[in-house]
Amino acid sequence: MIRFIARRILETIPVLLIIATATFFMMRAAPGGPFDADKRMSKEVRANIEKHYGLDKPLWRQYVSYLGNLVHGDLGPSFKYPNRSVNELIADAFPVSLELGLWSLVVAVFFGLLAGLIASLKQNTALDYIPMSIAMLGICVPTFVMGPLMISSFALNHDWFNATGWFFPRDRILPSLTLGAYYAAYIARLSRAGMLEVLNQDFIRTARAKGASESNIVVRHSLRIALRPVVSFLGPAVAGLLTGSFIVETIFQVPGLGRFFVTSAFNRDYTMVMGTVLFYATLIIFLNLVVDIVQVWLNPKLRFE
Amino acid sequence: MTRPTKTEQQKILIESITRSFAMSFLVLFVLLLGISGCTKRETRVAVGNREQTFHIGNGGEPSDLDPHTAIGEIEHDIMLALFEGLVNGDPKTVDPIPGVAERWDISDDGLIYTFHLRKNARWSNGDPLTAHDFYNSYQRALMPSLGNQYSYMLFPVKNAEEFNTGKISDFSQVGFKVLDDHTLRIILQSPTPYFLSLIIHNSWYPVHLPTVEKFGKIDDRNNRWTRPQNFVGNGPFVLKEWKVNSHILAEKSSTYWDAAKVKLNKIYFYPTESSDTEERMFRAGQIHTTRECPQPKIQVYKATKPHLIETYPLLSTYYYRINVTRPPLNDKRVRQALTMAIDRKAIVENITRGGQIPAYNLTPPGTGGYNCEAAFSENIDKARKLLAEAGFPDGKNFPKFELLFNTLESHRAIAEAIQQMWMKNLNVEVTLRNEEWKVYLDSTHRMDYFITRAGWGGDYADPNTFLDLMMTGGGNNETGWSNLEYDRLIKAAGATRDQKQRFAAFQKAEAILLDEVPIIPIYFYTRSRLIQPSVKGYYGNLLDQHSFQSVYLEPEPEAR
Numbered sequence: 001m002i003r004f005i006a007r008r009i010l011e012t013i014p015v016l017l018i019i020a021t022a023t024f025f026m027m028r029a030a031p032g033g034p035f036d037a038d039k040r041m042s043k044e045v046r047a048n049i050e051k052h053y054g055l056d057k058p059l060w061r062q063y064v065s066y067l068g069n070l071v072h073g074d075l076g077p078s079f080k081y082p083n084r085s086v087n088e089l090i091a092d093a094f095p096v097s098l099e100l101g102l103w104s105l106v107v108a109v110f111f112g113l114l115a116g117l118i119a120s121l122k123q124n125t126a127l128d129y130i131p132m133s134i135a136m137l138g139i140c141v142p143t144f145v146m147g148p149l150m151i152s153s154f155a156l157n158h159d160w161f162n163a164t165g166w167f168f169p170r171d172r173i174l175p176s177l178t179l180g181a182y183y184a185a186y187i188a189r190l191s192r193a194g195m196l197e198v199l200n201q202d203f204i205r206t207a208r209a210k211g212a213s214e215s216n217i218v219v220r221h222s223l224r225i226a227l228r229p230v231v232s233f234l235g236p237a238v239a240g241l242l243t244g245s246f247i248v249e250t251i252f253q254v255p256g257l258g259r260f261f262v263t264s265a266f267n268r269d270y271t272m273v274m275g276t277v278l279f280y281a282t283l284i285i286f287l288n289l290v291v292d293i294v295q296v297w298l299n300p301k302l303r304f305e
Numbered sequence: 306m307t308r309p310t311k312t313e314q315q316k317i318l319i320e321s322i323t324r325s326f327a328m329s330f331l332v333l334f335v336l337l338l339g340i341s342g343c344t345k346r347e348t349r350v351a352v353g354n355r356e357q358t359f360h361i362g363n364g365g366e367p368s369d370l371d372p373h374t375a376i377g378e379i380e381h382d383i384m385l386a387l388f389e390g391l392v393n394g395d396p397k398t399v400d401p402i403p404g405v406a407e408r409w410d411i412s413d414d415g416l417i418y419t420f421h422l423r424k425n426a427r428w429s430n431g432d433p434l435t436a437h438d439f440y441n442s443y444q445r446a447l448m449p450s451l452g453n454q455y456s457y458m459l460f461p462v463k464n465a466e467e468f469n470t471g472k473i474s475d476f477s478q479v480g481f482k483v484l485d486d487h488t489l490r491i492i493l494q495s496p497t498p499y500f501l502s503l504i505i506h507n508s509w510y511p512v513h514l515p516t517v518e519k520f521g522k523i524d525d526r527n528n529r530w531t532r533p534q535n536f537v538g539n540g541p542f543v544l545k546e547w548k549v550n551s552h553i554l555a556e557k558s559s560t561y562w563d564a565a566k567v568k569l570n571k572i573y574f575y576p577t578e579s580s581d582t583e584e585r586m587f588r589a590g591q592i593h594t595t596r597e598c599p600q601p602k603i604q605v606y607k608a609t610k611p612h613l614i615e616t617y618p619l620l621s622t623y624y625y626r627i628n629v630t631r632p633p634l635n636d637k638r639v640r641q642a643l644t645m646a647i648d649r650k651a652i653v654e655n656i657t658r659g660g661q662i663p664a665y666n667l668t669p670p671g672t673g674g675y676n677c678e679a680a681f682s683e684n685i686d687k688a689r690k691l692l693a694e695a696g697f698p699d700g701k702n703f704p705k706f707e708l709l710f711n712t713l714e715s716h717r718a719i720a721e722a723i724q725q726m727w728m729k730n731l732n733v734e735v736t737l738r739n740e741e742w743k744v745y746l747d748s749t750h751r752m753d754y755f756i757t758r759a760g761w762g763g764d765y766a767d768p769n770t771f772l773d774l775m776m777t778g779g780g781n782n783e784t785g786w787s788n789l790e791y792d793r794l795i796k797a798a799g800a801t802r803d804q805k806q807r808f809a810a811f812q813k814a815e816a817i818l819l820d821e822v823p824i825i826p827i828y829f830y831t832r833s834r835l836i837q838p839s840v841k842g843y844y845g846n847l848l849d850q851h852s853f854q855s856v857y858l859e860p861e862p863e864a865r
């Protein structure tokens with residue numbers, strides 16, 4: 001197991017290098033630069049700013065010096081927010097995205113499993129159809145519709161929550177529900193399908209024949225197998241919850257990293273683009289590793305591979 | 306012993322699952338809903354009205370609050386609270402009124418301005434604010450290595466441009482002179498009648514150099530002196546908190562020379578990028594005023610809650626640039642025909658719908674007292690005739706061309722309308738091309754377009770800020786158009802102090818521009834913003850500049 005983990009960690013280095021290289025050169029190939037604005041600056045001023053950031057050097061030298069700084073963990077100053085470094089911006093914003101992501105994950109797993117389990121145990125009844133229809137709706141309704149709907153129902157029509165902001169504990173609820181809804185729906189469908197498949201297998205019939213109680217069958221015999229697709233979905237889901245929060249963060253004025261991830265590309269904020277891409281890449285690689293380990297734990301067959 | 310059947314067992318199981326899930330959810334919900342319960346809470350705006358705390362939706366996250374490197378309106382609006390220049394803009398009209406300088410003398414030839422500074426002007430750390438501070442600040446603002454994008458705002462000063470572009474390195478040759486601690490003299494290159502309006506701008510604010518130096522090199526853009534814990538300013542408010550993408554808090558400064566008159570205690574700026582989010586914040590009572598009103602909501606507010614919305618014209622023009630180097634657009638008659646065949650009234654009444662004014666010239670009405678007399682007419686018959694003269698009767702054989710705009714729904718709607726008008730009126734076909742903002746800027750700079758959408762906002766209240774745009778080789782001309790007589794007239798206007806002569810020169814120049822039409826004016830912008838009636842002394846104006854010195858909040862009678 002330790003060898004497996006060590007190998008996986010070593011593997012990330014070339015992966016990150018490829019991502020860094022591809023991002024660096026693709027970003028530079030994109031038309032327009034960080035200092036283009038509708039009011040055009042003079043040639044002299046542009047030359048001075050480019051010199052300040054080392055953009056006047058040949059591209060390959062910029063690339064080499066960027067990698068050099070990267071090895072020391074220095075992501076450079078942001079071009080768009082000159083009095084802040086990319087490290088600082090990520091360090092400030094990521095905990096917010098992480099908190100939002102975790103709450104959304106709680107929402108997703110909680111409602112997803114609840115609906116999925118009940119639906120599978122009550123297959124083809126109203127208790128199956130209703131939660132599954134809602135789940136389908138959850139998958140179909142995009143967050144940019146869901147968010148404003150939540151706000152107008154619970155913040156404007158009823159004064160239960162603040163319309164935007166990230167100041168008080170209650171400010172977490174609407175964004176988390178909005179962001180978590182899609183994943184909850186997905187988990188509901190996955191866990192239902194997983195449970196149904198397992199419940200029809202021979203060993204469950206055997207367990208029932210031997211007189212095992214229903215809760216024993218569900219919790220001890222079925223759940224662990226049925227949740228396998230859910231767990232493999234959770235890896236990308238967590239990554240999605242952490243990175244895909246741009247719209248929710250914009251609608252609810254949440255000061256998270258998702259906004260930087262998107263706006264830095266629009267701003268051509270080179271260092272910030274690199275910083276967020278590499279940060280998220282590392283995060284996703286790490287999450288996939290965790291999922292793999294959990295998979296092995298859930299499925300003893302994989303231990304030999 | 307009888308065992309429960311399978312279905313009974315299932316029922317019990319489902320019930321217990323549901324119950325435990327429901328219970329834990331309920332607990333979570335109640336916990337998160339907080340202690341305040343479900344009673345009607347007092348909104349942030351209502352509390353603010355009581356405590357003189359002003360909540361402003363400010364559009365987006367400011368890139369920096371250093372007056373010598375920040376360039377946007379978002380940054381400018383916050384810096385208005387944190388700094389003060391030699392002169393201020395009148396809160397209603399933005400005409401120059403005394404700021405740090407309590408009075409000034411102008412020499413007869415209009416070249417020498419002598420500013421007498423207030424003796425009680427202080428920095429927020431208590432240091433006295435002197436003429437040396439201004440002198441050193443202007444030296445910093447013009448240092449080439451700082452890369453100040455607005456350095457051209459200081460170029461009317463003698464030798465300022467030479468210093469900024471590195472032609473001279475001795476700052477004592479630049480037209481700034483400290484006569485004593487409280488007297489600053491500024492010598493201009495040529496009489497610039499709008500000079501006082503110009504220096505209202507943030508590029509003319511002083512900075513506290515000892516503080517700047519403490520946190521890095523003075524010409525380093527990445528200097529951290531603008532962080533709240535480091536910040537020193539000289540404005541009516543001082544920076545207290547700055548949480549990126551969350552809020553900026555400015556508190557009343559006790560060292561401001563006119564602090565007794567400042568009524569607000571705190572100002573919160575919220576960087577709300579989406580105007581829809583901003584509008585919801587406004588409806589929820591989280592902010593007193595928005596930066597703008599979402600376009601589809603303007604009519605709704607006007608019809609149902611007219612006391613919450615205000616619309617005012619801006620010194621800003623929406624126009625199309627024509628690439629005059631590409632045939633057939635190099636033919637003046639073709640350009641005139643395209644210009645005449647647009648129904649601007651239809652565009653502002655049916656598409657933009659925010660009270661915009663149809664534009665038949667470039668300079669917005671009332672720019673520093675100037676109103677353009679020349680105008681082109683919308684005349685479809687004449688347009689057809691001109692097109693026929695240019696060799697395209699009834700649009701026959703007119704080559705395909707493209708209309709470029711940056712990706713935005715409102716630009717698309719206008720472009721589609723104009724596409725249809727040209728098709729219907731002239732029988733010429735234009736295809737639409739939209740590009741993401743930075744790509745669009747790049748295409749425009751490289752002149753890789755036939756016709757492209759553009760907008761220009763004046764930096765100060767004088768026609769020069771619009772008309773010098775189209776001078777030969779001007780950085781923002783970007784049409785390839787050049788007219789020596791036009792250039793001569795703009796230069797002549799800059800060389801005289803006589804306002805009559807200047808305006809006459811501008812009138813002639815603009816008439817040339819409207820005859821040659823390298824640009825197609827479409828409308829003059831307006832700003833529609835939502836604002837609580839409790840906000841007093843916060844006026845809309847042409848430059849969209851709102852100083853905070855005289856703003857106060859009056860709780861509504863029924864809220865008391």
